Amino acid sequence: MSKTLLEIKGLKTHFYTSRGVVKAVDGIDLIVKRGETVGLVGESGCGKTVTGLSIIRLISEPGRIVEGKVIFDGDDLLGLKKERMRKIRGEGIGMVFQEPLTSLNPVLRIGDQLTEAVIVHRKSSAIEAEREALALLDEVKIDSPKQTLWAYPHQLSGGMRQRVGIAMALMLKPKLVLFDEPTTALDVTVQSGILQLLKGLRQKMGLSSLFITHDLSVAAQLADRIVVMYAGKVVEDAKAGDIFKKPRHPYTKGLLDSIPKREDKGRLRSIAGSVPDLMNLPKGCPFHPRCPLKESRCEKELQDMRRAEEDWRVRCWKAA
Amino acid sequence: MVRYIAKRLLLIAPMLIGISLITFIVMHLAPGDPTSMRYGLNPEVSGSARAELKKLYDLDKPVHIQYLLWAKRLARFDFGNSFLDDRPVMQKIVERLPATLLLNVCALAVILLIALPIGVSSAVRHGSLYDKVMTIIVFIGYATPTFWFALILMVVFGFMLGWFPISGLRPWYIEYYSSGRQVADLLWHLVLPVVAASFGGLAGISRYTKSSMLEVLRQDYIRTARAKGLPERKVIYKHALRNGLLPIVTILGFALPGLISGSFIFETIFAWPGMGRLGYEAIMQYDYPVVMGVGVIASMMTLIGILISDILYAFIDPRIRYK
Ligand SMILES: Nc1ncnc2c1ncn2[C@@H]1O[C@H](COP(=O)(O)OP(=O)(O)O)[C@@H](O)[C@H]1O
Ligand SMILES: [Mg+2]
Numbered sequence: 001m002s003k004t005l006l007e008i009k010g011l012k013t014h015f016y017t018s019r020g021v022v023k024a025v026d027g028i029d030l031i032v033k034r035g036e037t038v039g040l041v042g043e044s045g046c047g048k049t050v051t052g053l054s055i056i057r058l059i060s061e062p063g064r065i066v067e068g069k070v071i072f073d074g075d076d077l078l079g080l081k082k083e084r085m086r087k088i089r090g091e092g093i094g095m096v097f098q099e100p101l102t103s104l105n106p107v108l109r110i111g112d113q114l115t116e117a118v119i120v121h122r123k124s125s126a127i128e129a130e131r132e133a134l135a136l137l138d139e140v141k142i143d144s145p146k147q148t149l150w151a152y153p154h155q156l157s158g159g160m161r162q163r164v165g166i167a168m169a170l171m172l173k174p175k176l177v178l179f180d181e182p183t184t185a186l187d188v189t190v191q192s193g194i195l196q197l198l199k200g201l202r203q204k205m206g207l208s209s210l211f212i213t214h215d216l217s218v219a220a221q222l223a224d225r226i227v228v229m230y231a232g233k234v235v236e237d238a239k240a241g242d243i244f245k246k247p248r249h250p251y252t253k254g255l256l257d258s259i260p261k262r263e264d265k266g267r268l269r270s271i272a273g274s275v276p277d278l279m280n281l282p283k284g285c286p287f288h289p290r291c292p293l294k295e296s297r298c299e300k301e302l303q304d305m306r307r308a309e310e311d312w313r314v315r316c317w318k319a320a
Numbered sequence: 321m322v323r324y325i326a327k328r329l330l331l332i333a334p335m336l337i338g339i340s341l342i343t344f345i346v347m348h349l350a351p352g353d354p355t356s357m358r359y360g361l362n363p364e365v366s367g368s369a370r371a372e373l374k375k376l377y378d379l380d381k382p383v384h385i386q387y388l389l390w391a392k393r394l395a396r397f398d399f400g401n402s403f404l405d406d407r408p409v410m411q412k413i414v415e416r417l418p419a420t421l422l423l424n425v426c427a428l429a430v431i432l433l434i435a436l437p438i439g440v441s442s443a444v445r446h447g448s449l450y451d452k453v454m455t456i457i458v459f460i461g462y463a464t465p466t467f468w469f470a471l472i473l474m475v476v477f478g479f480m481l482g483w484f485p486i487s488g489l490r491p492w493y494i495e496y497y498s499s500g501r502q503v504a505d506l507l508w509h510l511v512l513p514v515v516a517a518s519f520g521g522l523a524g525i526s527r528y529t530k531s532s533m534l535e536v537l538r539q540d541y542i543r544t545a546r547a548k549g550l551p552e553r554k555v556i557y558k559h560a561l562r563n564g565l566l567p568i569v570t571i572l573g574f575a576l577p578g579l580i581s582g583s584f585i586f587e588t589i590f591a592w593p594g595m596g597r598l599g600y601e602a603i604m605q606y607d608y609p610v611v612m613g614v615g616v617i618a619s620m621m622t623l624i625g626i627l628i629s630d631i632l633y634a635f636i637d638p639r640i641r642y643k
Contacts, residue, residue, distance in 0.1 A: 058546055061447075090549030097547075102540040107562045107637060116558075117548040152638040168548065 002074070005176055005208050006032040006055070011068030013047075013054045020279040024050040026232035027068070029305070032176065032210055037202060039223030039240065040212045041255065045275045047232040048212045049098070052178045055210075056089050073175060090117045094169030098181040100161035104153040110164055111149030117171050136167040141197055159190035163197070170201075177209040183218060195221055217259045220244060228252045231276055231286040234305065238312040248308055248319040250293050285316070293318045321634060321641050328630045332623055339619045340391045343612055347390075348383075399613035404605060409613040413595055417617075419489055420594035423583050426510055427517035428572075435522050439529020440564070444556055446534060454526075461523035466582060470516035470589050477512060484511045487591035513590040517583050521575060528571050533564040566637055573629030577622045 008030040015022040024047040032038045040048050053059050055070050057077060070077040072092060077085060089095075097103040105113055114136070115129035124132075130149065137145035140163040153161055162182060169177055182198070183191040199222060201207060213219050219226055219240070226243045228236040228251060236249040247253040254271035273290035276282055282289055288298040297317055308314045378389045393399070399409035438458075442451045478486030489509050497505060536542065537560055545559040546552075584596030591597070599614035601607075634640040 053543075056547060058543060086549045086551065088549070089547055095544075095547040097540060097544060099540055103544045105541040105545065105559050105563070106639060107566075108559070109638075116550065116554070120548075120550055120554065152642065154639045155642060165544075168544070171548075 001034075003033050004031055004071075005034045005036075005073060006030075006210070007069070007071040008051075008055070009069040009071070011051070011054060011070060012066040013050050013059055013063060014066050015063045017062055017279075022278045023232050023281070024063070024278060025054060028229070028232070028234045030210075030227050030234065030237070032208055034175075034208055035206050036224045037207070037209045037211055037222050038225045038227060039216075039219030040210055040227050040229060041216055041219050042214065042229035043255075043271075043275050044214050045278070046229045047278075048214075048229055049180055051229070052095065052180050052210065052212055055178060056093050056095060057085055058089075087121065090174065091121050091172045092174055093176045093178060094172065094174040095178040096162075096165050096169045096180065096182045099185050100158050100165055101153075101185070103165055104161055106153055108152075109149070110151050110153065110156070114149070114164070114168055114171060117168070121172055132171065133167070136170055137164070139170075139201070140164075140167045142167075157190075158186050159193060162186060162190075162194055166194075166197070166201075170205075173205075175208060177207055179209055179211045179213075181213050184214065191218075198222060215259075216255045228255070231281060232278060233286070233315065234313075235287070235315045236313070237305070238314075242309075242312060248312070248314045249316050250291050250318070251287050254290075324634050324640060325631060328627055332627060335623055336620075337391075339616060339623075340394050341387075343394075343616055343619075344387050344390050346615075347608075347612060394616060399616070400609040402602075402610050403607045404610075409609045412598060412610060413613055413617055416593060416595040416598045419592060420580075420583060420587065420596060422510070423513055423517060423587065423592060423594060424579055426514045427521070427579060427583065430514055430518040431521040431525050434518075435525035436529055436565075436568075438522075438526040440533055440556070440561065442526070442530045443533030443537060443564075458523045458526055461519065462527075464519070466516065466520040467585050467589065469519050470512075470586055473512050473516055474589070485509050486512065489593050513586050513592055516589070517579070517586045520582055521579060524575070525568065525571070529564065529568055532567045533560060536560045536564040539563070562636055566633060569629050569633045569636065573626040576625035576629075580618055580621055580625075 008028060010027050010029065011025055012023070012027050013025040015024055026047075028047075028051060030038065030040070030051075040051065042048055050059065050063070054065050055072075055077070057065070059065060065078060068078070072088065075084075075088075077088060080088070104110070111130060111133060114133040115126065118124045118129040118132060119126060133149060134145045137148055142148050142160060142163050148156070148160070148164070153164075156164065162185075166182065179198070183194050186194065195218065202209070202222070211219060211222055216226075223240045226236075226238060226240050227234055228243075228249060230251050236243065236247070236252045238248075243252060244256065247256050251271070258270045271290055276286055276289070282299075284297075284299045285291070285294075285302050288294045291298065293316075295318070301317075303315050303317050305313045305315045308319060378386050381389070397410045401408055402412060438454055442454045445451050474486045477483050485508065489506070537556075542555060542559055545555045550559075580596075583594070584600060586592065587594040587596035588600045595614055595617065599611060599618070602610035602614065
């Protein structure tokens with residue numbers, strides 16, 4: 001069995017809106033090895049969610065996966081028949097979404113929403129499925145699993161709902177879990193509880209996951225590897241330990257510097273400027289208008305991803 | 321849930337008061353007063369009959385007392401007797417109510433059976449040729465005056481093709497039929513009026529269903545359902561439909577008055593022995609007590625319809641059931 005579980009090659013997902021083409025994901029490469037957690041990091045609007053949804057082919061109109069490969073466990077998902085792809089969703093790859101408030105169906109009981117995937121995919125009986133759901137609710141540290149099964153989403157707090165969302169993604173024991181900012185919508189205290197839970201689950205179940213977040217400090221707690229995305233492209237890809245010690249891309253450095261530190265006393269340092277409009281990207285390197293290191297070459301040409309060191313790739317003319 | 325229903329019932333009370341007030345005002349805004357109107361049109365009414373009418377409507381009392389007495393009679397469904405045959409108005413209405421309910425319930429069922437699938441399938445296949453064709457058909461339906469459509473139905477299927485009877489509900493010969501054949505005959509008589517009465521609602525409800533479903537299909541929880549690998553049919557009929565129906569249930573409550581008042585037109589066109597035709601004929605003959613009675617009962621039916629839709633809503637939406 002190969003060590004690579006997921007390999008994305010040259011993936012492009014564009015949105016054909018009436019105002020123009022949004023190149024939300026524009027040729028990214030990314031690898032998740034078995035047992036590994038990869039943090040996909042970047043400011044909001046960089047194309048992280050679109051990347052996640054492209055993997056399980058849930059991009060809807062006006063979006064389209066234009067080219068590339070998504071090789072999961074040996075199969076190119078982009079070439080699979082619809083029915084095969086449906087089996088992969090849930091069974092092969094689970095996904096946890098950003099908004100616990102809106103990601104659960106308001107008119108169906110939690111139990112129903114948890115068990116339905118098992119019933120559909122494995123043809124389990126309702127009782128069997130319910131037993132599995134109870135076990136998982138316990139696993140995600142929900143105090144009263146029985147009552148929770150009978151509850152409707154609006155009766156649970158945001159943190160509880162996100163735990164349910166996590167349990168839901170794990171119901172079929174998928175080989176890969178995509179976490180799309182699972183803590184972003186939650187209060188800080190609730191956030192740390194969920195992060196604790198995910199750390200525990202990762203150890204216990206040996207999860208492989210792609211962990212999407214705009215917050216490098218969150219990624220720092222979980223990821224073995226960090227992939228930094230900017231304006232639809234990967235700009236840096238390295239082992240977590242390395243990248244936090246010595247970020248090479250000025251964007252990564254900017255993200256790292258904007259993590260609030262104790263000595264800042266609440267001052268927020270963020271990268272000047274904002275993510276460019278994906279419909280009108282600046283020429284050359286899309287980060288150059290905000291880049292402290294920019295030189296004339298950066299305005300004309302975009303550097304390819306290149307090897308900076310063993311197992312460390314970066315997309316910058318200036319990065320040593 | 322119990323609290324929710326109790327609250328809805330409490331809300332009905334001011335509406336009932338509103339109905340009683342409005343009907344009272346309408347009665348007094350009519351040119352002259354009920355007695356003179358009838359009197360003016362029928363010179364043979366004796367002076368004593370006139371006095372009797374005055375008494376029936378308590379016209380000799382001060383206006384606020386008149387209203388209270390009117391409200392009291394409303395509470396007992398006592399609308400007095402018809403000018404035409406002197407039978408109690410309520411009795412006449414009760415005789416006609418089943419035919420009206422039959423027509424409206426059938427029309428509503430037809431609307432739902434046709435409009436919901438059209439709306440759902442158009443939303444699911446949004447932008448397809450099917451959706452475009454349906455949009456055009458619905459648009460034509462929207463623009464067609466319903467009474468004109470009823471007359472066309474009558475001419476084409478009644479006179480020219482002779483497939484369906486164009487009037488009435490229970491002809492005299494029905495007594496001689498077996499019970500099975502009686503039901504068949506009843507259905508046969510129902511066809512044209514029901515088609516005519518449901519036509520107006522079809523376009524509206526199918527459009528509402530489509531836009532409601534389109535909205536729901538964009539929601540995050542639909543994406544969650546798909547991410548679990550559920551088959552599309554489950555995503556649509558289990559996850560989307562229940563949410564998509566919520567606004568429709570509300571709209572149906574509000575569409576009911578339109579349906580009921582519309583059915584008055586069709587009852588008249590198709591000589592349907594319902595409450596609407598009773599009201600129409602009463603208006604034509606200045607049969608005041610019957611007009612008021614029919615008006616009040618139709619308003620109450622509307623209130624009941626809204627109440628049912630509220631309860632149905634709570635039934636589908638747990639956010640209301642468990643508050
Ligand atoms: N349905 C859509 N239609 C048009 N543009 C979209 C759509 N979904 C996402 N985008 C665009 O794709 C870009 C990336 O979005 P997203 O992946 O959600 O960013 P994030 O990194 O915050 O998760 C954004 O600029 C967004 O405007
Ligand atoms: Mg996102």
